[in-house]
Amino acid sequence: MSDVPMIPEERFKAEVEKRKAAEAQRKTLTEQLAELQASIKATTKERDQFAAQVEGIGDLRAELDKARTDLTNSNSTSTAHISMLEAGVTKGSVRDFALFQHQQHVKAEGDKAQAWGDWWEANREGMIADLAPGQATAPAPEVAAQPAAPAQPMANNGAQPTPPAPQTYTPGQYAQMSAADWSAQKADILASLKY
């Protein structure tokens, strides 16, 4: 009797059929997966395009909001300028200053800040009085030009310290004396030798 195990034929055939069916199913599933991936890719692309469009719309909306705010500000600034022109403030720089003052007021007071119209009404008289040109101020006296310091000589240029008082005789004094010096000073030298 052989030691090799034996499988019954019916059982073997049944197993082969099962394997074949599984292979066919795997193939079908793989094809479906590929289709699905292609579909996802296309969908992602569409999503990105859509997101970009949405972003563009957001920017446009922000621009629109900004434009609206600017328009509102511009309208209120124009209104403020008109009200100040009506009050006789003709100088643009003065009107800008008044607006700046109001902005400072808004910053300081927050929610309790007055609107421009109320603030202007409350402060108009005082501001106009303050900003009215006063009496012409005396021109600053001209600073007398400081006279330029006179040039000073370079009194010590190259100068050496005062040497000690030399002796009556210094070594080499007579030996190296020129003939002209000797002639000029002969009498003095001889006189100095008579002690």
Next chain:
Amino acid sequence: MNNLTDPRIQQQRPPLPDPGDEARREHSRQRRRILEGWWRQDLDDRIGSFFSQDTAARLGFRDLSRNPLRALVDQLSKLYAEAPTVEHQAVAEGGLDDFRQQLRAAELWSVLGRNQRQVVGMREGLVRVAWTDSGLQFRVVPSDMVWASATPDRPADPAVVVEARIRTLERNGKREARWTWDVLDVRDPQEPSYKVIEPNGPDPSKGTDISAEVLGGSFSGGEYPYILGGTDPTLPFVLYHAEGGGSGLWDAFTGAEMVDLTLTVAALNSFLCYAIRDASHPIRGLSGGSIRGVNVKGQSARREVPNDPTSMLMIDSDTGGPVQALQWAAGCDPERLQMAIQSYEHGGLIAAGISPADLQQSGQASGYAISLKREFIRERTRAMMPQFEDGDRRVLALAASLSNAMAGTSLPEDGYNLRYSQIALTTEERKARLEEAQAGIALGTRSIVDVILAENPGWTREEAASYLERVRQERALYPAAGGVTSE
């Protein structure tokens, strides 16, 4: 002596105009050598003339430790030991603080202290005022480095000054030390001049004008930089005299006796050292014998024998006869010689106007050291003060003028007052003064204001009265303990 070719320019006699003035300059140079410690050759000359040539050669050592001239000059030059107070009537208290600070920064009081030593020792001295990059500068100029000339109207004030200075100049591409002259002349107020000349002989007109090279431009005529009060050209030198009232610029030879005394005393002290070394011990000898074991040593073949308290000298007769030991007394008595020299020195001091009563007497040492009494120093200082005050005022005026021109200050350019510190009184002097003051007040010949003025010689009567008023008020405010009242 001019145009010497000795390369050691520092040792040369400075060339200056007017050979006729050389005797004055030479004497001042000698005084400066003694004051500054460069007088060894002067002492050699004195020893050479005082002793015979052989004796002078044998002396060897020269004693320069005694210098009466220097000792007196140092003791009499205390005017600037403490910085004087500078004041001006037209300037409120505190208004001169910056100026005082400038003066301190320029070390004015040290410079004036050094100048006083030269004035006392050499009879004259100059202070040069200048403006440098760092501000005011004050410099002592010894009188032997200067030739000057005055106008007949002001014979004691120089109108022309020539100062010899060694400068490093570039010549043929090399930097060389050369004698130059700073020549300043204000004899003509319309044409004052300031030049630097490289001299060629005693005649300034033969020298080469190197003003542009040294000073950096022309500073004569309208460009003259030292204008006092905006209108008055002045020399930037102030000449100080040891004595006022002179009718000339120089008084260099007055008191030459002290120079002479210093040299002779040093010569005698050199001889004293020689005597102590070679003649202050007895001379011994043997006649007709010789000592055993005598060694001959050294080049001088000196003969000596080892000896100590336990040894005995063994003497052999050279002739078989008796041997005679001889001893001669010392060649001189150093103590007596020293006394004689001191006596000579004191005699010299008396001749120079310093009496024995003016010298401090304090035991043995007083015989040797010259120490003047404070009272004498005070008296001499008081006599010198007007001259120094006058010079100091001029220095301050010059300094203020330069500061106004260069630093834009608005200081007064004249009228400064100086208050010098007084030499403190000894206990005896204070006691004597107090007794004198009390006696004066008791007799009714003195007021308390007089007493204050005597204590503070620079004060005015108003200042003394103001001081007394302050004392009265403070005593009323703070009565002292022990029953002292403000009355």
